[in-house]
Amino acid sequence: MNTETTVAVMESQDLELVEREEALCQEVTDIEFQAGAITIDTEDDYKEAAQFGRLLKQRTAEVKDFWKPLKEAAHKAHAEICAREKAMLQPLSNAEKILKQTMGAYISEQERIRREAEEAARRAAQAEVERRLQEAIALEAQGKTSDADAAVEEAEIMDEMSNVVSVAAEKPKAEGVTTKKDWEIESIDSSKVPVLVAGVELRPVDTSAVMRLIRSTKGQVHIPGVVYKEVAKVAFRK
DSSP states (O other): OHHHHHHHHHHHHHHHHHHHHHHHHHHHHHHHHHHHHOOOOOOHHHHHHHHHHHHHHHHHHHHHHHHHHHHHHHHHHHHHHHHHHHHHHHHHHHHHHHHHHHHHHHHHHHHHHHHHHHHHHHHHHHHHHHHHHHHHHHHHHHHHHHHHHHHHHHHHHHHHTTTOOOOOOOOOOOTEEEEEEEEEEEEOTTTTOOOOETTTEEETHHEEEEEEEEHTTTOOOOOTTTTEEEEEEEEEEE
């Protein structure tokens, strides 16, 4: 069968469907009006109404039979379209996952560098405190009590400040991108995980419950048998 013949057959089938649908619509509409005109005064009228009720069931079955193959075809077409859409979207989804992991790794690395700088600044501050204390000891040995007291006071102030040393975080910024702190489970040794932690039941090991606990404590909870790490979660906008 050539293309022109195929198209002609399809158009003919479509026309038949349209004509059949119109005929059914007219029939059911007429039946509705007929039902409204039925009155029952005698037993014979009651029997005729019963026959009309059976006709309603027959017409209902005809309508359902008419639409059934069309619904099945539409469902099949929808499933095929969804499958094709999913196949086309999959590379984009894979690419987005890879990109988010790469960008998240960069953010995590910048945070690691920041923490190292913060720790280095804290150690430097502590070293300066120790230097001033040694200086105070030397001044005391020289009999310079006032200078020694001043050095000790200065060391105490510096010691307090060293406990709050911080390096400002400079998160990478880009239009259409948002990031937030999250955590990722690296491994779980089920044999070591306790039944309850902070009132949360974890056994049998429920990774969802574990993640809820980690997030609710902002990564501060220690769960025996669970190893997790902080990660940067990346999201894109259009």
